[in-house]
Amino acid sequence: SQELEQSPQSLIVQEGKNLTINCTSSKTLYGLYWYKQKYGEGLIFLMMLQKGGEEKSHEKITAKLDEKKQQSSLHITASQPSHAGIYLCGADTGNQFYFGTGTSLTVIP
Amino acid sequence: EPEVTQTPSHQVTQMGQEVILRCVPISNHLYFYWYRQILGQKVEFLVSFYNNEISEKSEIFDDQFSVERPDGSNFTLKIRSTKLEDSAMYFCASSQLGSNQPQHFGDGTRLSIL
Numbered sequence: 146s147q148e149l150e151q152s153p154q155s156l157i158v159q160e161g162k163n164l165t166i167n168c169t170s171s172k173t174l175y176g177l178y179w180y181k182q183k184y185g186e187g188l189i190f191l192m193m194l195q196k197g198g199e200e201k202s203h204e205k206i207t208a209k210l211d212e213k214k215q216q217s218s219l220h221i222t223a224s225q226p227s228h229a230g231i232y233l234c235g236a237d238t239g240n241q242f243y244f245g246t247g248t249s250l251t252v253i254p
Numbered sequence: 255e256p257e258v259t260q261t262p263s264h265q266v267t268q269m270g271q272e273v274i275l276r277c278v279p280i281s282n283h284l285y286f287y288w289y290r291q292i293l294g295q296k297v298e299f300l301v302s303f304y305n306n307e308i309s310e311k312s313e314i315f316d317d318q319f320s321v322e323r324p325d326g327s328n329f330t331l332k333i334r335s336t337k338l339e340d341s342a343m344y345f346c347a348s349s350q351l352g353s354n355q356p357q358h359f360g361d362g363t364r365l366s367i368l
Contacts, residue, residue, distance in 0.1 A: 176354040187258075187345055187359040188297070195354055233297065237354060241310055242287070244297040 148172075149234055149245035157251045158224050166219045166248045168234030174214045178235040182247075188233065191219075226252045256280045260346050260360035267336050268368055275331045275363045277346030286329045287347040287357060288321065290314070297345065303329065333365075341367045 148171040158164050168177070176195050180188040192201045194210035194217060201208050205222045221228055229252045234245040259278045267273045279286050288300040302309040303321055320332045329348075333340055343364050347357040 178356060180359075182297075185362075185364075187260075187361040188347075190356045190358060193354065193356050241299045241302075241312060242289075242357065243299065246296060 149236055149243055151232075151234060151245040151248050153248060154246065155249040155251070157253065160225060160252050160254050161223055164221050164224055164250070166232050166250070168217045168219070168245050170215045170236060172215070172238075174210065174217070174236050176237045177210050177214075177217045178237070179208050179217070179219050180233045180235060180244075182231040182233060183229075184231075191232075221250075224250075224252045226254055228252050258346055258348055258358055258360035260344075260363050262363060263361065264364045264366070266366045266368060269338055270335050273333050273336055273365065275333075275344050275346075275365070277329045277331070277360055278327050279329055279346065279348030280358055281327070282350065283348035283358070284351045285309075285349045285355075285357075286321075286323070287349075288331045289345040289347065289359075290342040291345065291362075292339075292342045300331070336365075336367045338367050341365055 150169045152167045178193050179191040181191055182188045192208045197212040197214045199210045207220045210217045229250055232248045236243050261276045286303040289297050290300055291297045299312050301311040301315045301321055318334045322330050343362045345359050345362045347359045349355040349357045
């Protein structure tokens with residue numbers, strides 16, 4: 146089965162600071178997705194990466210997929226309290242969808 | 255923007271009772287999914303559904319679980335005889351046809367088994 150390990154497990158940053166969350170797969174990724182979850186709410190789709198070396202940005206969030214397609218990073222520039230939540234990476238194996246262990250982000254104003 | 259809606263937001267049920275969780279996927283989506291998240295744990299895949307039948311299911315999705323698309327808009331998850339360990343957040347998701355289409359999630363139903 147697909148295993149997705151995220152690091153760090155939790156992160157507390159001061160507003161305005163940059164941060165990076167990593168997602169490492171036990172197998173080659175054919176599609177890597179980033180979602181954000183607020184406590185007690187559903188998952189919000191952020192970005193999808195498919196090609197090795199691909200990088201996508203949306204507002205202050207940038208996600209990259211490495212050339213070997215086994216690791217992805219999510220980078221937030223100049224973090225804001227609205228960025229707080231749990232960030233999940235997910236992978237589609239073609240028959241099932243697996244989520245990572247999650248990274249809880251707290252942004253202190 | 256269209257969204258996936260789930261009802262109820264919170265369901266409290268006695269152990270052994272049947273429960274039905276309801277979802278209305280995004281209207282032009284053709285793939286439907288159920289996931290669960292036990293408190294403090296990972297989001298886990300339960301089942302995917304396409305063309306009125308189950309596409310894939312995980313080990314969690316045993317005979318106690320069933321899914322149905324009773325009409326053109328609803329997608330339901332039924333748990334026949336609930337157990338304490340079924341207490342979790344259940345998320346419905348849907349996606350468009352095609353490979354690597356992102357799944358869009360509802361806000362979930364919190365199921366509490368007493």
